[in-house]
Amino acid sequence: MTLDAESRLNLRHDEPDVVAFLLQNDGLVERDDQVDDGGDPAMYWLAMRPSSDPNERYYIRLEWDAYPYKEPSIKFADAIRGLLTVTRAWPNITGYRAGSFDICRPMCREGFLVHPEWNQGSTAWPTEGNPFLWVVETIQFHMDNEYQGRAQ
């Protein structure tokens, strides 16, 4: 994924709040080009856990193409830089569809593709403030309040 210079700068600006939030929640975030030379600066890997099951770890790939103007792709993986097509990598949470490897909520590219009508009105992608942090906080909120175990 090619990321324009403005998006790259905007992501760097908003990253520290995401790092701080995940540290508070026993998680972490790594930009792909920090994991490995030649990595993709548009891609971030998160490790997160539900508060009800702190021994579980979920790995999430966020991929941006125009930040903050467009929503990211959100996929669960079996490890940082792992496979994106593993059902058990997904949590059981309403709207998180392990069978089709997507989240059907107005917070990611996959959701807006299924529901283009979400581009209008109050469900439209938010571009003010720190949408990167919002996405991560929203996933954490779902894990802490709607988690029903690991998908099988």
Next chain:
Amino acid sequence: MEDNHRLAEIEIRVSFPITKHGPLKEKVERGTTVGTALTDAMTYFEVHDDSQFTYVLAHDGQEQNGSTTLESLAGKSHEVRFNLVKKITQG
């Protein structure tokens, strides 16, 4: 007298990432409910519920009931921190 008044107050701080505003910080009575704090936060951040989603306050990651008092969340602390969460309905 002034000290007693100060002890009866608690500071709330509400964060919301997708806004042009900074966090809401205000002092309120310790007996104030989460529901009242939520109303204050939604007014401050200029958001409102609609058919697609509702707003709730989360404390330590957990969604809070509107009838819970700030005092019960704070314990001996003089501050309670919340995140304002946009609860999105399923697609």
